[in-house]
Amino acid sequence: MRYQESIEESVAFVRQVMPLMARHSAPMNPISFAVWYEYVSGVNPRLKEAIDTALKDKIVLDAAATELLYRRFVADLDADSANRLALDFHRIMADAVQSAAYTGTQADSYGSSLQQFSKELDADAAVPATLDAIDRVLIETLQMQTSMVALGKRLEDSHKEIESLRAEVVRVRQDAMVDGLTGLANRRSFDLDMDNWLGQFVPGVPGPSVLMIDIDYFKKVNDTYGHLFGDKVIRTVAEVLKRNVKGQDIAARYGGEEFAVLLPKTQLEGARALAENIRVAVAGCRIRRHDNEELVGHITVSLGVACYLKGESAQNFIGRADKALYASKTQGRNRVTAHGIDPMP
Structure with a gap:
């Protein structure tokens, strides 16, 4: 003091x-x-x-x-x-x-x-x-x-x-901790929460796991429908995340069209199942254009999942989830990949 x-x-x-x-x-x-x-x-x-x-x-x-x-x-x-x-x-x-x-x-x-x-x-x-x-x-x-x-x-x-x-x-x-467009935590807030939870890590206790999420072909969406529609897409994905996280889970807009979800007490399989629920929910969304009221579908996300390994840094932890996300992107998008496990579906 x-x-x-x-x-x-x-x-x-x-x-x-x-x-x-x-x-x-x-x-x-x-x-x-x-x-x-x-x-x-x-x-x-x-x-x-x-x-x-x-x-x-x-x-x-x-x-x-x-x-x-x-x-x-x-x-x-x-x-x-x-x-x-x-x-x-x-x-x-x-x-x-x-x-x-x-x-x-x-x-x-x-x-x-x-x-x-x-x-x-x-x-x-x-x-x-x-x-x-x-x-x-x-x-x-x-x-x-x-x-x-x-x-x-x-x-x-x-x-x-x-x-x-x-x-x-x-x-x-x-x-300073909230993303203005979506109302989710921003990257700074997410990184602080990540450091806090890793500092509390107890071996043998489930979790934490992390999801890295990216909107597929977002640049094309922006180019085709405009930036206002692109913002609606980002907000729609954010709403899906809000509906699917619970308790101590933390959803954040990590930057641009990328999101992250920290699951402090969830093991890899549970995190993978949640990621699949998010993928399906986003794919089922229909977003209305502001200019002509047309409903646009076929918005999808790719996801990467990783579970924390004792002693690794936050950077390495997120990096493994990013690698899994990249695998989802390179193998067709609109899918979930857990680090070290074959992609879904």
Whole structure:
């Protein structure tokens, strides 16, 4: 975790951050808060050195300068780290808001007590000096209440912004893992899932197996019917995959007209049978053209199947399925080949 301080420490840091942000006219947003929080907490030495140098040189740390510091010293994170960062900010700001609310309540109580004390002494003309002193304290207390209310509001607003930032980070991360045309996982997502499952491989447990799938004569389909129809073909194959995978199985668009399916707990024969079901289902599809409503059939796929061998790399594992796919292509297409087994049908 990037931030390991306690709640008390984080609240103390926030109390240092807010005046600094006000002094330097920093905007009340998550970027500005991140920069100044990392500065006062000392978690980012390179950022602290840069800010200290800027302050020494009397450089104004306005919104533009703050964003530059953020991009240079804070934002060099991958999506997972950025998500953790947002979670940490979420926790920090929630604690700070709670602390500000508590302090405001204490100030309210303090002010009420003094007001009551002033009323009790109001009839005693012999103590004007005491009343004057109390009035001054009341004024100061009211100013403190106003200040704390404003602080609480600013912290609440920043808290909401950070929640929004976190949601945006999650959305971007999800988008980066999904193929936009089909809604399947994309290649990056598939490769990460593959590495994860191979890392959990236990000898003697079924699987994993992988299918590599390619649409037959796709270039010809595009040339004959156009790219919009080609996209419909790709989406149709994707829908067939979605209907045929289950549980922990992972279907992905691997690139262009190529797809991949990871079957974490399926042995070779089960994977081969699933591949055959997919082949038959695609061959039975009829796809309507957008220009003249004609139904087009004879769309087929070729498939290659492989089952993981203990100790091999993901690249070699997929490579064997690719070799099986190539065998299906060279032996007539619209068929399934399992690595090391004669092709079907």
